[in-house]
Amino acid sequence: MRTEDLIKALVVDLTVSKMRFQHILLGAITSGAIIATAVFLLRLGVRPDFGHALDSARFLFKFVFALSLIIAAAALLSRLAIPGVSAGFWAWGWLLAPALLVVAVAAELFVTPAESWQPRLVGSNARVCLTLIPLLSIAPLACIMLALRQGAPTRPGLAGAVAGLVASGIAATLYASHCTDDSPLFVATWYSLAIGLVALVGYVVGSRALRW
């Protein structure tokens, strides 16, 4: 087919569509979050002492961490998926969440006695955390991956990994309200491990499914 003929075919295929990729991505993140929330409320639910827990800075910090991860990773993702847009501030901005975590860990080590560090780190349900965060990430990750197939990431693996961060950020936010281990030492160890696992899955899936 000559290039001129291809152009003719493309022109015939033109349809009016005001839907931009940013809207598609935002819609996917929102739908993923809604599905994950529904699954969470139906199967897990918040912890029994949720009301009391709201008074605890450690409990609230888990949300600060997870929400900052969602926001920074989503901002980076929308830039990675669009050709010709540089990541700019957000190339490093996603480090905000881990940086907050480092500060919280330092504060925890400062205010608690050394004997309590190990039980705080090990917590009471590390295995549940490692299972439920990835499970709750499935729906958001699937929604975001579908949206990213509409995008054009020049580095598909990286975009997939960052999609994993957004998805596991959503999962971590939900799981944080269920889990009774609030120490930053626990969060830094097990939440990070679970999030890293989902990001790895995102990388593997992305490098195959997001080529265009």
Added chain:
Amino acid sequence: MGLRGAEEEWALLMRAAINGDSSAYSLFLASLTPALRTVARRNCARIGLDSCEAEDVVQEVLLAIHLKRHTWDVDRPIGPWIMTIARNKLIDARRRRGNRPTLPIDDLADILTAEGTDDTLDRQDLDHLVGKLGERQQDLVRSLSMEGHSIQETAKRLNMSEGAVRVALHRAIKALAALYRGGDQ
């Protein structure tokens, strides 16, 4: 036409196209193609691909621009968006040939200052990919492109509804892009 002028014109035409103006879209693609061809030839020569393969790259870039046009943010300049797509497709072409070294790719500024190349050399039939489509898809694509029939005429001839022709054409275009990528989906 200076760099600014060309970019602004492309952006203007593309904005009109997004709102459904197909003659603006046709102008946009026709005006962009010689610039893409220059950049593709220059870079293909550098990495040891011939001009026929350069034309493949041009077609692949046009397909990507078409299928990914909703990723262009209408408030941003269009040049970097086009160039990034082109660079990506050149890197793919190089990878298919198994060439590893990093590929320096000309700026948009370079293409626009280059003289337009004659396209008489590009009349080779690039039918090999269309040939891999299903028979019905081939028929449809040929009818709408090379034979220049309208959707209505094509629908009548192939005994399909106009909607079905549109859907089938879109699928065929996506299939062509996938074939260019090397058959993966």
